[in-house]
Amino acid sequence: MVVRTPPLSSLKRGFLPQIHHPLPLSKRESQHLLESITTSFRKNLDKEHPWQHVETTSHTPSTPSTTTSKTALLPNTPISSHRPTDRHLRAILSNPLFSHSHDVAQPTALTNTKNPFDVFDSAVHRGLMNVRRAAGFLAAVRSHIVAQSPHHVRQRMAQSGAGLHVIQWLRASGQENDLHFLSDGALIKCIIPFMYAEGLQEVIWVWLARLAAQMGALELEKTPGKVSAPSLAKLVAALMKETSESGSDAQVSLDNSYSALSRANELLSPAHSRAAAASIRESWVNLSWASTVNGWQRPKPSAPLFDSFLELGQPFKLQLDLAHLELHHPTTPSHSAAVEYMRLKHQVADDVADMHLTARSQRRMICLALDAADRLKQVGNTDEASLVERFLTKMCESVNLGMLNLQGRDSFASELPIRHSLLR
Structure with a gap:
């Protein structure tokens, strides 16, 4: 007798449960189930994200720019929100990858037909945003701010929150993990001013510390698009530039620049890295120019900070x-080193004629002689003043500044500072 084998479908019905069978729930039971799931979800989030008191002060100094830049991300968020689950969900929803909306008002009142914030968020939402386009977004925001008014630019940059907007995208997209975006000079040039205006300087120092930790790899990296030694130099230079500017027409002292360079020097340890040494040296040279050639335009700096800056530059041997x-x-100016330098370099004017010096070096030489003459006139040292006059005369003749030379002869007897009398 032949026994028939049962079909597979009958076996499934006998052994496997009906996992997709709909639950026979009433409307009330469905609502109760939904509330139970919601409560369980919130309890789990409360456990993972414990309750915290709302911070009334930020970790950074409570300046208007910092407060505005940090709250610009959530313009419609009530400050009184206490639940950790609310903060957690809001952090997710405020992520640039999910926050594309044309209806939300941007923190900056841009009146152009194409709002840069809308363009940025749209590109992020569509997966088209990259480092170069982020730099273009920042440049567009700054251009609009300057076009509205050339005054209080830094303050209005802080109010825009554009720098924090880009940083959020860098973090959400994972690009901050390897810092390769720092290889783009255009982005560094655009984002550092916004970060400094918005009070986000410490983020820059965190980046710098991470670069310092991988200094050996930076010196060997040659691949385009990856962070390397030139990226380090550009970052330090951009930071130094912002510390020396006020964001307005008023000139500020270089105290912040001296402090920042000293901090960068301690962080990068240039004695153990050629890339770090080159970066610190370049920034020191630029700051030296701002302290001397353009120093008369600024308030006097702090003497201790100036001394530390002077000491930091001694190993470079730039006489x-x-x-x-x-x-x-600022307190004890001395002409001795300048006079000795001009005495030892009495052939330098001939070198100028032979084009051995750049235009920048020519200007530096002339400013050195003018400043030395001012100092000698103040102390009444006529003997060394004649040496400086001959040096200045030869320099001016070499660079075809005959008119400047004639005025310089009479200015030694003037009551005005020599450089001011020549450049007025």
Whole structure:
């Protein structure tokens, strides 16, 4: 007798449960189930994200720019929200990857037909945003701010929140993990001013510390698009530039720049890295120029900070810079090093004629001589003043500044500072 084998479908019905069978729930039971799931979800989030008191002060100094930049992300968020689950969900929903909306008002009142914030968020939402386009977004926001008014630019940059907007995208997209975006000079040039205006300087220092931790790899990296030694130099230079500016027409002292360079020097340890040494040296040279050639435009700096800056530059052995800096010491200016430098370099004017010096070096030489002459006139040292006059005369003749030379002869007897009388 042949026994028939049962079909597979009958076996499934006998052994496997009906897992997709709809639950026979009433409307009331469905609502109760939904509330139970919601309560369980909230309890789990409360356990993972414990309750915290609302912070009334930020970790950074409570400046208007910092407060505005940090709250600009959530313009419609009530400050009184206490639940950790609410904060957690809001953090997710405020992520740039999910926050594309044309109806939400942006923190900056941009009146153009194409709002840069809308364009940025749209590109992020569609997966088209990259580092270069982020730089273009920041440039567009800054251009609009400057076009509205050339005054209080830094304050209005802080109110825009554009820098924090880009940083959020960098973090959400994972690009901050490897810092390769720092290889794009255009982005560094655009984002650092916004970060400084918005009070986000510490984020820059965190990036710098991470670069310092991988200094060996930076010196060997040659691949385009990856962070390397030039990226480090650009980041330090951009930071130094912002510390020396006020964001308005008023000139500020270089105290913040001296402090920042000292901090960068301690962080990067240039004695153990050629890339770090080159970066610190470049920033020191630029700051030396601002302290001397353009120093007369700024308030006097702090003497201790100036001394530390002068000491930091000693290993570079740039005698012209060091001599010029001693002339500009805020409390104890000295002309000795400058006069000795001009005495030893009596052939330098011939070198100028032979084009051995750049236009920048020519200007530095002339400013050194003018500042030394001012100092010698103040102390009444006529003997060394004649040496400086001959040096200045030869320099001016070499660079075809005959008119400047004739005025310089008479200005030694003037009551005005020599450089001011020549450049007025």
